[in-house]
Structure formats: structure tokens, C-alpha cells
Amino acid sequence: xxxxxxxxxxxxxxxxxxxxxxxxxxxxxxxxxxxxxxxxxxxxxxxxxxxxxxxxxxxxxxxxxxxxxxxxxxxxxxxxxxxxxxxxxxxxxxxxxxxxxxxxxxxxxxxxxxxxxxxxxxxxxxxxxxxxxxxxxxxxxxxxxxxxxxxxxxxxxxxxxxxxxxxxxxxxxxxxxxxxxxxxxxxxxxxxxxxxxxxxxxxxxxxxxxxxxxxxxxxxxxxxxxxxxxxxxxxxxxxxxxxxxxxxxxxxxxxxxxxxxxxxxxxxxxxxxxxxxxxxxxxxxxxxxxxxxxxxxxxxxxxxxxxxxxxxxxxxxxx
Numbered sequence: 001x002x003x004x005x006x007x008x009x010x011x012x013x014x015x016x017x018x019x020x021x022x023x024x025x026x027x028x029x030x031x032x033x034x035x036x037x038x039x040x041x042x043x044x045x046x047x048x049x050x051x052x053x054x055x056x057x058x059x060x061x062x063x064x065x066x067x068x069x070x071x072x073x074x075x076x077x078x079x080x081x082x083x084x085x086x087x088x089x090x091x092x093x094x095x096x097x098x099x100x101x102x103x104x105x106x107x108x109x110x111x112x113x114x115x116x117x118x119x120x121x122x123x124x125x126x127x128x129x130x131x132x133x134x135x136x137x138x139x140x141x142x143x144x145x146x147x148x149x150x151x152x153x154x155x156x157x158x159x160x161x162x163x164x165x166x167x168x169x170x171x172x173x174x175x176x177x178x179x180x181x182x183x184x185x186x187x188x189x190x191x192x193x194x195x196x197x198x199x200x201x202x203x204x205x206x207x208x209x210x211x212x213x214x215x216x217x218x219x220x221x222x223x224x225x226x227x228x229x230x231x232x233x234x235x236x237x238x239x240x241x242x243x244x245x246x247x248x249x250x251x252x253x254x255x256x257x258x259x260x261x262x263x264x265x266x267x268x269x270x271x272x273x274x275x276x277x278x279x280x281x282x283x284x285x286x287x288x289x290x291x292x293x294x295x296x297x298x299x300x301x302x303x304x305x306x307x308x309x310x311x312x313x314x315x316x317x318x319x
Contacts, residue, residue, distance in 0.1 A: 007032070011040050015051065015063040016107050022060040037061075050111070065111055080119050083108055106145040106152070139185045139202040144178065146207050147187055151175045154217050157189065160206040170208070173198070174215045179229045186229050190218055197221040199232045230259040231275070238277030242284055242303050246272050247294040256292060273298065281306040 007030055014021060014029060027034045041051050041061060050064045083105065109117065150157045154174075161171050173189035180186075185202035222228035235241055246253050250264050250272035257264070262276030274291070278284035285306050288295055297303045 008040055008043060011037070012044060012049065012063075015044075015049075015061065016110070020054075020060045020062040026061065063110060065113055065117075079108070079112065080116055083112065083116075105141065106148045109145055143205060143207060144185060144202060147175060147202065147205070148178055150211055151177060154214050155212050156192075156215055157211050158208045160208055161200055162204045162206075171200070173200075174218065176217065176220055177225055178202070179225055186233070188221070188225055188229065199229055226259075227263065231263045234260050234262045235275050235277040238279060240280055240284055241275070241277045242288070242300060243298040244274050244276070244288055244303075245296040245298055246274055246291065247296070248272065253293065261287075261291065282310070285310045 010030060011026065014026060023034045023037050026037045030037065030040075032040075041053070044051050052062050052064045054060060054062075147157070149155075156172060157175050158170070158172050160168050162168050172192045173187075174192065175187060175189045177188050178185055179188060179199075187200045187202055187205065189198060189200065190196070191198040245267065247270065249270055250266045253264055253272055253274070257274075262274045265273040265275065267273050274295075276284075276287065278287050281303060284303060288303075297307070
């Protein structure tokens with residue numbers, strides 16, 4: 001009996017991680033026969049879990065939304081409270097729990113009945129957060145869960161994307177991961193039209209379903225996707241780039257600088273390198289001055305010339 005109960009929990013966990021499972025794949029994962037899988041699915045249905053089945057060779061099982069909440073440990077009010085809390089954490093990019101919030105929200109909303117989903121959406125739509133980082137726009141939690149689901153299910157995404165200038169383009173991508181900073185969400189995906197990896201700001205994405213078909217995931221562009229996104233948004237996105245040596249150790253620099261400041265590299269005791277970018281040399285001068293550390297320009301030499309011009313301009317201003 002204990003073994004059967006453990007298998008049911010494992011089956012439920014598998015159904016929550018993919019949009020649809022073939023019966024043979026479930027049997028292989030659980031180490032049982034397809035007939036046992038069918039019996040276990042019937043048991044889950046008897047417990048109130050809405051497991052849908054599609055016939056045929058291409059059919060399979062998926063966990064759907066039911067007329068009532070499955071008997072987890074949540075009643076209707078608790079389910080709404082959890083969903084709202086997860087949406088708040090996901091939309092505001094709370095550091096350390098953002099990605100987990102989106103994953104949990106995607107699972108919870110998959111089984112929320114329509115009446116509860118409407119309540120969650122209404123509360124989220126008509127609530128205005130007071131605290132938000134200056135100059136940022138919040139990503140829609142519904143979009144985040146849609147992106148997370150496509151990443152989970154290895155399903156192609158179609159969306160309209162608005163760049164920094166306001167121009168809108170249509171994209172078809174193979175989504176890989178969502179990366180969250182303390183200010184924004186980013187989607188790392190393979191852009192099919194451009195044949196390369198791209199990073200998209202989630203708050204600029206407007207999904208254009210239907211999505212699909214499925215795809216075989218590619219090797220990611222980097223092992224450390226957080227560093228990959230940080231490098232993209234702080235350095236490679238700009239035409240003017242620089243390397244400066246900060247007169248402080250990398251641990252202290254990392255405490256004070258955000259991922260938008262650039263990419264830090266350890267160098268030695270009392271110093272580290274910062275690779276960063278800006279729209280122009282003059283803006284770069286202001287950027288490095290605002291870092292709050294003594295520094296030395298490594299490259300390009302033109303940045304030193306721009307610093308001298310800024311020094312002379314400031315001297316004239318206070319003279």
C-alpha cells in the first residue's frame with residue numbers, strides 16, 4: 001500500500017512537470033506496465049485530480065483544470081491566497097524566490113478551476129503596487145507563467161517584441177530559461193529567424209498563440225546563464241565598451257554593483273576588473289564615476305581622453 005501511494009505521488013509529480021505524457025513514457029519512468037499506469041490514473045481521478053487522456057498512438061495523459069480544487073491541502077481561499085502571493089513575488093522580481101514563484105504559479109494555475117482563476121486575475125488586475133524600482137516596468141505574471149510553461153514543455157513560442165526604440169517585430173523562438181534580476185525578467189531563447197541565441201526582456205513580450213510545435217532542446221549558450229544575461233544587458237548590447245580596474249576586491253564590488261553595471265572578474269587582492277558598456281564615451285565616463293570606487297582604465301585608451309575632457313569641463317564649471 002505504501003509503495004502504491006508513493007507511486008501515485010510520483011505519477012502526480014510527473015504529470016505536473018510536462019503538459020502531456022505518453023503512457024509508455026510514464027510506465028518507463030515509474031518502472032511499471034502501461035496497464036498499471038492506467039489503473040493509477042484512474043485512482044488519481046477518483047481522488048479528484050483531473051487527468052485527461054487523448055486516444056491514439058500520439059495520445060497521452062495531461063493534468064487539466066477541474067471543476068473543483070484537487071484535494072491537496074488547500075481550500076479555495078488558501079489557493080487564492082497562495083496564487084496572489086506567488087503573482088506578487090513573480091511580478092516584483094523578489095530576489096531569490098522569483099524563479100521558484102513562477103514555477104509554482106505555473107503548476108497551481110494549471111489546476112485552478114475557472115472561478116478561482118477569475119478571482120486571482122481580478123485581484124492582480126485591480127491592484128497597484130506601491131514599491132517598484134525607478135525606471136522599471138513590471139512583467140505580467142500571466143506572461144511569465146506562459147513563458148515558463150513553454151520552457152518546461154519545450155514548445156516553440158510566438159510573440160510580438162518591442163525593442164528599446166519602440167519598434168515591434170514578430171519572433172518565433174525555442175525558449176530555454178527565464179532569468180530574474182532584482183529589477184527585471186529575461187527570456188533566453190534560440191531565435192529561429194536569426195539562427196542565434198537571444199535575450200528578451202519579458203515586459204516587452206506580447207505572446208501570440210497558438211504556440212508549438214515541440215522541439216528538442218539545444219545546448220544552452222553558457223553554463224552560467226545568469227552571467228550570460230548580465231553580460232548581454234550590461235556590455236554586449238552597447239557599441240561603446242570598456243574594461244576598468246576597480247581598486248577594491250571582487251566581493252565588495254559585487255555587494256555594491258548590480259548586474260546592470262557590468263561583469264566582474266577577479267584579478268587579485270584589492271582589485272578586480274569590470275567589463276561594461278554604454279551608448280557613448282561621455283556616458284561611460286559618468287557611468288564609471290558613479291560606481292563609487294577608485295578605478296583605472298584598461299581599455300579603450302579613448303576613455304582616458306574622455307575623462308580628461310570631463311575633468312577640464314568640471315574645472316571650468318567650478319572655476
